[in-house]
Amino acid sequence: MPERPIYLDYQASTPMDARALAVMASYLTESFGNPHAEENLHGQSAAHVLARARGQAARLIGADSSDIIFTSGATEANNLVISGLSEGLRARGKNHLVTVATEHKAVLQVFEALGRQGHELTILPTGGDGLLDPAALAAAIGPRTGLVSVMFANNEIGVLQPIDELGRICRDREVLFHSDAAQAVGKVPVDVGRLNVDFLSLSGHKIYGPPGIGALFIRRACRRYLKPLFIGGGQEWGIRPGTVPMALCAGLGEACEIAGLEMATERQRLLQLRDFFLSELSQAGVVYSVNGDLNRRLPGNLNVSIDGVDAEALLMCVRPRLSISSGSACTSGALSPSHVLQALGLDEIRAESSIRIGFGRHTTREEVETAAAVLIAAIKRLMSVRYTPRLAVEEHSS
Incomplete structure (x- = not known):
């Protein structure tokens, strides 16, 4: 069998932590009760497991467990908030919605759908660093504004928005705020x-938990504003009906517990790996530019434009050895440049020369050193190719 490529795409997905998998496994084969069937011992046991997982997720974000509901992931949580609020906001004359041009498609496309239904939309630009100016948000909020949604950390360029300041603006203006x-x-x-957020979405497969599970924080006072997207069963306080997958929730809870314990040390390690990787590129003479603010950023994220190199060609060159990407997994295969990079003001050439590299919990220094060497060799190989411009060919033939 060929050697497996080095995985450097941790913003797309993370491998499940073995400790979380071990916790989850027993609830698939042994303690398999339905947490909503509390009239028997299997159901009661399952309900306790669910309560524990809810508490673990809540502690990671400083919430009360009663303010957490489980979803299938962040995409569903985003839809539940934005679409679930829309009807009630319109009825109250609050049909103006605000978001940011660099949001994930799971937010932008929901906003666009609501715009076609008659809601007024404001999609705010960012600076060249990818950050939203709080003053721009304050200026955008008006008497009809009902909801603001701003991504905490961007999935492509990793920048961290000033959520605390943005939340304070929304709270002062009595506008609901989702992240x-x-x-x-x-x-x-x-x-x-x-952070003064009213709603916050998270996803299991981004934090070394199982895929297919996520959670939504709902500030208790705001619960009454949400209309469920579908009906049946009344689970999760009637907001997200359907049998809650106990084993997935247990895996998510354990992943949250581990993240809370190891986050600080992992952050420092990832920053060291990131800086080492950039130094390797610089020492090799690779001309690159980092897209997005380098300081207000996820510690394991890099998005760089390589001068004179097409990203898709580079990905093809390194594909047997490295798993990296040219942008968001949700838009893989799109022919147009990343909407995030376009929002930063990058021209088409620079946008099409950009790659995303994500370091994670299992990334070693040796892997980073190997990955840098593979990438540098591929860049030099591509740079050595000289294409004759089409116009010059035509002139020569004539």
Whole structure:
């Protein structure tokens, strides 16, 4: 069998932590009760497991366990908030919604759908560093504004928005505030109380938990505003009906517990790996530029434009050895440049020369050293190719 490539795409997904898998496994084969069937011992046991997992997720973000509901992931949580609030906001004359141009498609496309249904939309630009100016948000909020949604950490360029300041603006203006924190939770400190968020989404497969499970924080006073996206069963306080997958929740809870304990040391290690990787590129003479603010950033994220190299060609060159990407996994295969990089003001050439590299919990220094060497060799190989411009060919033939 060929050697497996070095995985450097941790913003796309993370491998499940073996400790979380071990906790989850027993609830698939032994303690398999339905947590909603509390009239028997299997159901009661399952309900205790669910309560523990809810508490673990809540502690990681500084919430109360009663303010956490489980979802299938951050995409569903985002949809539940934005679509679930839309009807009630419109009825109250609050049909103006605000978001940011660099948001994940799971937010932007929901906003666009609501715009087609008659809601007024404001999609704010960012600076060239990828950060939203709080003054721009304050200026955008008006008397009809009902909801603001701003991503905590960007999935492509890793920048960390000033969520605390943005939340304070929304709280002062009595506007509901949602943040898609799928990339941030478990990697940087998140405290929903200090951040003044009303709704916050997270996802299991971004924090070394199982895929297919996520959670949504709902500030208790805001619960009454949400309309469920589907009906049946009344689980999760009637907001997200359907049998809650206990084993997945247990795996998510354990992943949250581990992240809370190891986040600080992991952050320092990832920063060292990131800086080492950049130094290897610089020493090899690779001309690159980092997209997005380098300081307000996820510790394991890099998004760089390589001068004179097409990203897709580079990915093909390194594919047998490295797993990296040119942007968001949700837009893989798109022909147009990343909407995030375009929002930063990058021209098409620079956007199409950009790659995303994500370091994670299992990344070693040896892997980073090997990855840098493979990437540098591929860049030099591509740079050595000289293409004759089409116009010059035509002139010569004539």
